[in-house]
Amino acid sequence: MKILGIEHLAIAVKNIDKSSPFWSHILKLQHRVTETVESEGVITDIYDTGQGKVELLESLGKDSPINSFLENRGPGIHHVCFEVDDINAAIKELRDNDIAILSEDAKVGAEGYKIVFIHPKSTGGVLVELAEKP
């Protein structure tokens, strides 16, 4: 597979309105969009950094994986996403190497990216997302 760079860093927060001032007013990152991603059970507040994005993730409900993360570990970095040139080629390569992925096929994530998540047990403790630009 061909990694094109860090696409975004996702941060689990309890409340976007309370958490966003650090990113928008102190670091002065440029707000790009706020989007609800029903399939992932999150509202995400996306910022451009100049090189990669920062995404604040707030849980949409009790069943959201962000909710479990917050209960287990508290707010903090949730995952890192790398952009790939071809998500289906990447998924095939991961399967061929016995890397554990969290869905059978690519799903559609925020901003229409085609995405897949790699289980932390295959990466050394890091939840890694791969994403192909729409």
Add this chain to the structure above:
Amino acid sequence: MKILGIEHLAIAVKNIDKSSPFWSHILKLQHRVTETVESEGVITDIYDTGQGKVELLESLGKDSPINSFLENRGPGIHHVCFEVDDINAAIKELRDNDIAILSEDAKVGAEGYKIVFIHPKSTGGVLVELAEKP
């Protein structure tokens, strides 16, 4: 302050030799350098992604902050670093906004960058590093 982008994502690992194959052979990130940073108590294995770096951090000894992190939370994402244009201006701005930083002044980190860390209590649970290119 002016953020120029995500400079790197740092990942705490127990053992670089055991953790590096995922990043080098599965994701095929390009290895840049392996460096000992005595001041931070770490050995770091640095990879280019095309947009931002990935740094694997292994503890140099019992007193290393990486060691405490591994004991408390296990391996995983340790911090995110953003590049800034002027570290001293950034530190002044952080102080003026009552943001908690972990050193009085900028220190020298891996690859000669001038760095400062922001306490997670000021960011919403994320250890944030700012770095100015040497």
